[in-house]
Amino acid sequence: MNSSNAPHAVEVTCLSRKFGSKLALNQLSLQVRRGRVFGLVGANGAGKTTLIKHLLGRLKAESGSVRVFGFDPVAEPVGVLSRIGYLSENRDLPGWMRVDELLRYTAAFYPNWDPAYAEELRRQFNLDSGAKIKTLSRGENAKAGLLIALAYRPEMLLLDEPSSGLDPVVRRDILEAIIRTVADEGRTVLFSSHLLEEVERVADDLAMMFNGQVVLAGQVDEVKENHRRLVFRFDSPQSSAPKVPGVLSITGGGQEWTAICNGKRDEAVAAAARAGGRVVEEGPPSLDEIFVAWAGAKSK
Amino acid sequence: MQLHVSTADGVPIYWQIANQVKYLVASGRLAPGDEIPPIRVLAHQLLVNPNTVARAYLELEREGVVQKRHGSGTYISDTGSPLARKERLKILSERVDALLAEARHLQVEPLELMRLIKDRSQSIQPKEAK
Numbered sequence: 001m002n003s004s005n006a007p008h009a010v011e012v013t014c015l016s017r018k019f020g021s022k023l024a025l026n027q028l029s030l031q032v033r034r035g036r037v038f039g040l041v042g043a044n045g046a047g048k049t050t051l052i053k054h055l056l057g058r059l060k061a062e063s064g065s066v067r068v069f070g071f072d073p074v075a076e077p078v079g080v081l082s083r084i085g086y087l088s089e090n091r092d093l094p095g096w097m098r099v100d101e102l103l104r105y106t107a108a109f110y111p112n113w114d115p116a117y118a119e120e121l122r123r124q125f126n127l128d129s130g131a132k133i134k135t136l137s138r139g140e141n142a143k144a145g146l147l148i149a150l151a152y153r154p155e156m157l158l159l160d161e162p163s164s165g166l167d168p169v170v171r172r173d174i175l176e177a178i179i180r181t182v183a184d185e186g187r188t189v190l191f192s193s194h195l196l197e198e199v200e201r202v203a204d205d206l207a208m209m210f211n212g213q214v215v216l217a218g219q220v221d222e223v224k225e226n227h228r229r230l231v232f233r234f235d236s237p238q239s240s241a242p243k244v245p246g247v248l249s250i251t252g253g254g255q256e257w258t259a260i261c262n263g264k265r266d267e268a269v270a271a272a273a274r275a276g277g278r279v280v281e282e283g284p285p286s287l288d289e290i291f292v293a294w295a296g297a298k299s300k
Numbered sequence: 301m302q303l304h305v306s307t308a309d310g311v312p313i314y315w316q317i318a319n320q321v322k323y324l325v326a327s328g329r330l331a332p333g334d335e336i337p338p339i340r341v342l343a344h345q346l347l348v349n350p351n352t353v354a355r356a357y358l359e360l361e362r363e364g365v366v367q368k369r370h371g372s373g374t375y376i377s378d379t380g381s382p383l384a385r386k387e388r389l390k391i392l393s394e395r396v397d398a399l400l401a402e403a404r405h406l407q408v409e410p411l412e413l414m415r416l417i418k419d420r421s422q423s424i425q426p427k428e429a430k
Contacts, residue, residue, distance in 0.1 A: 037349055172347065175347045176344065176347065179343055179344060179347065179348075179349065179350065180344075182349070182350065183340050183343070183350050196307070197307040197308075200307045200313065201305070201307060201313065201347055201348045201349070202347070202348065202349050203349065204349060204351055221312055221314065221352075221355070224310070224312050225312070229310065283309075283310055283311075284310040284311060284312065285310045286307060286308060286309065286310040287307065289310070
C-alpha cells in the first residue's frame, strides 16, 4: 500500500457512539495535522479511549466518519495499522513471552521493523532480553510496549494514557520518545493524557473532551493566550459567587474571587466593576485551570 | 546553559525559555559570542516540544538577543543585547516590588526603606574598592 496523500493524519467527522443508553461519543469532530504532537485531554469517561478504538478500527463508526491517513480503519485495517505504533492503556502484552521473543514476534508483522533501532531502544530502556514479560515491573512493561510501538518507525505514534500509573523516570522515557518521534520529519504523535503538565510540555495542539464532545481545540499556545486569569476584589464580601458574564468559572470567597475567562476579558472586567469588583491580579492561567474551568462550565 | 521550565504558573513555555536566556545574558552567565544549544538538543534536555524551543529562539532573534550564523548555530549577539539594560531593570523591578510589599506589611515607609538600601549598599561595598 502506498503512502497516502491525505492532508491530515486523523480526520474524524461527527462521530457518535452509544454503549447501551450512554452516549460515549456525541457528534465528535477533530483533525490531527501531520507532523504535529496532538494531546487529547479529558477526565476519565470523557470518551478518549473510545475515540482511540475507532482510530484503530476496533470499533466501527455508528454514525459519522473516521479517516486515518485517508483510510477507513474498519474497511482498510492494513493501510491504517501499518502506519500506527500503538501503546494501549492496559499494556496487553503476552505475559508468557520473553522480551527477545516479543521483539521477534512483533517484527514479523512489520516489513519496516528496524532491528538496530529496536536493540538501541532495548538498551536505552534497560530491558533484559531474557526476562519474561509477566515478570516485568509496571514501568518495564510500559517501556516494552513503547519499544514495539516505535521500532518500525510508524508514521503516527498513538499512545493511550502513556504515563498513567508510572514513576517519573519512566514518564521521562515516554516524553523523550514523543519528542524524538516528532523531531523525525513528518511523523505524528497522538496521545491521550489527564496530565496537563505533559500536554503543555510536548503537544503542539490539543483537544479537550468532555462527555463525548470536543469542548475546546486548538494550538496549545493559542489556547493559553486566549484565556486569562483575573483576580477580582470586591468592596464587600460576597456570600455567593458573583455573577460575571463572560467568564467560564469563578471561584473564591469573601472579597476575593478568581475568574477564568476566554477572550472576553474586557467584558468581564466591566461587569465586575458594576458589581463593585476591581482586578487586583491578572495573568495567563495554567492548562489545568483552563481545563477545570471548561469542565465546570460544561457540567452546569 | 541550564534552564528550567514549569507548567504550574501559566506562563507559556516558549516565553519562559526566552526570558531565562535574556536573564542569563543580563546577568553575564551568557556572553556575546556564546553558542546556545541547537533546538533539538534543548528540546530533549527540557523535555519540551522542539517547535516550542524554535519559537523561543525566533523571539530572541527578533529582539536581537541572539543571531543565527549561516549553517552553524545560534549565538548570543556580539553587539550586546539592546534589551539587556531594560531586562536588567525589569528583573530588579520584580524584586523591588516584592521588597516594597514586604516593607508595607512590616509598616516600614518607602523613605525609610531607601535609607536602609543606601546603608546596606555602603556596608556591602568590597573593602578594596573603598
